[in-house]
Amino acid sequence: MVHKLDSLIGISIYCTRTEGTGGKIRSSPDLFHVSEVLREKTLSMISSSGSYAVYKLKKSGIDTNHALSEIFRRYGLKLKALGLKDANATTEQYVCDTSTGRGISDITTNRYTLEKIGFVPKPITKKDMIGNKFKIKIEDADFAKISNFKDQDKILNFYGYQRFGSRRPVSHLVGKAILQKNFEIAIEVLLSFTSEYDLPENNKIRDMLKDKSNYPRVLNEIPPQMDVEILALKEFIDHGDSLKALRVIPLPLRRLFVEAFQSFIFNRTVSMAYDNSKELLQPLDSDVCFDKDDILGRYQNDPQQRLAIPLVGYSYSKKNRFDHEISQILAEEHVCPKDFFVKEMQEVSVEGGFRQAVMQCHNFSVYQSYLSFTLSRGSYATILLREIIKPSNPVVAGL
Structure with missing residues (x-):
């Protein structure tokens, strides 16, 4: 039985049978x-x-976007990251200037x-990145069980x-509303959707935002960390237009909303295919695969090829062995592939693509209560750790 939070993001299974180690991560970013x-x-x-100019950004206590x-x-320096790193970690990443020039001198602050x-x-670009190297401490866990975990090559790539x-798993809900052209619902969900896992003070603000008549009064009470909500709310108060309110949100984040819904469909697809006993660890004849150079093609009986599962977009093709699951999920969500082209906000449209079915985990090792490993680009360490810890509550476990 998976946790409710897993179900909310489309994950309904564990793909390993090992007993969970328990424990938690990220009690401090330096762990x-x-x-x-x-x-x-x-x-x-x-x-x-x-x-x-290329820079190395080292940070802790702040996410990449912020x-x-x-x-x-x-400093007026517009940089582009290859990947996004969250706040509750100590991270090193490469960022590149978006315009030509000599750049600026080094910067040092208390957070980066x-x-x-x-x-x-x-x-x-992100294609220049192979992956991410991790070193993570699992606290309050059964060390013997951590040492005995050998299934790192069998983790589905949720x-x-x-x-x-x-x-507050909400990004995909905003994205779904955008795809359904229901921009009013998108703004309402962004502002007022509450989660039992969020902080009480945040839920209090969001409860007040469920009543639009409260908007002007609540605007001055919203904490600064809700910066996206502040942007959208100000615009809506000024013009009463939900589409305009969405447009003031930075484009990368608006794209993330739609991509999050695409990710939700992927998670549900993999979960359902697993429940339907479909082969996920190895490609079969006619499957689309990534080769050793991450180039897509049909399966050629090459042991280095890795199964790829569709990411739905406006160019989605039903000619794949996961269409049964994908079509059922889309019907349940009241969305179709053509909806991923958003005429009213074309810049967030998503063509679709493929994602590898199984994580590529390299150099996996355990020393004391630390795990070290490298994952290919786009894979989540928290998904690997979820299979190891099998937490009773992902939030408490730091996932």
Whole structure:
């Protein structure tokens, strides 16, 4: 039996049979380390001369989006990250200037440092990143059970809690409303959806926001960490237009809403396929796969190929062995592939694609109560840890 929070993000199964170790993670950011791993070819391109400055961003206690927003606000430097890292961790990642020039000098604050490491001829992108290297301490756990865990190569590649909102899984609900062209509902959900796992003071604010007549009064009571809600609420108060209120939200976050709903469908698809006893660990004839260079193609009986499962978008093709599950889920959610093209907000439209079915976990090791491992780009350490810990409450466990 999975936790209710798992079900809310589309996960209804465990894919390993080991007994959970119990315990928790992230009681302090310095007990959860993550650093990005770039391709050797990309690293070799970084030099003392070039068009675009590349930086290493080290941070703790602030997420990537807020760190980059603060850097832009303070220094006018617009940077693009290869991946998003959350606040409750100690992280190292690469960011690249979006315009040509010499960049700026190094920055040091109490929550992050920005160090210029060189230049590249063209901006680096997420395709230049192989994955992420982790070192994580599991506290209050059964160490013997941690040491005995050997199923790291059998973990299904679910999207993790952070994709949806760890304490308040709402991003996909906003995305769904956008796809259904119900922009009023999208704003209402963003502002007033409450979660039993969220902080009481946050739920109190959101309860008041369920009544639109409270909007002007509540605006001054919203804590600064709800910066997205403040932006949208101000715009709605000024113009009474839900679509305009959504548009003031930064584009990367608006895209994330739609992509979160796409991720929710993926999680449900994998869960349902597992329950239907479909082969997920290995590709079968005619399956779409990633090869060793992450290039998509049909299965060629190559042991290095990895099964890929569709990510639904407006170009989704039903010619795959998971369409039974996908079509059923879309019908239940009252969404169809063409809805992923949003005429009224085309910049958030999602074409679709594929995601590997199983995590690629390398260099897995256990030392004392620390786990070290490397995951391929886009995979979530919290999903691996969920299978190890099997928590009675993911929030309490720090997942």
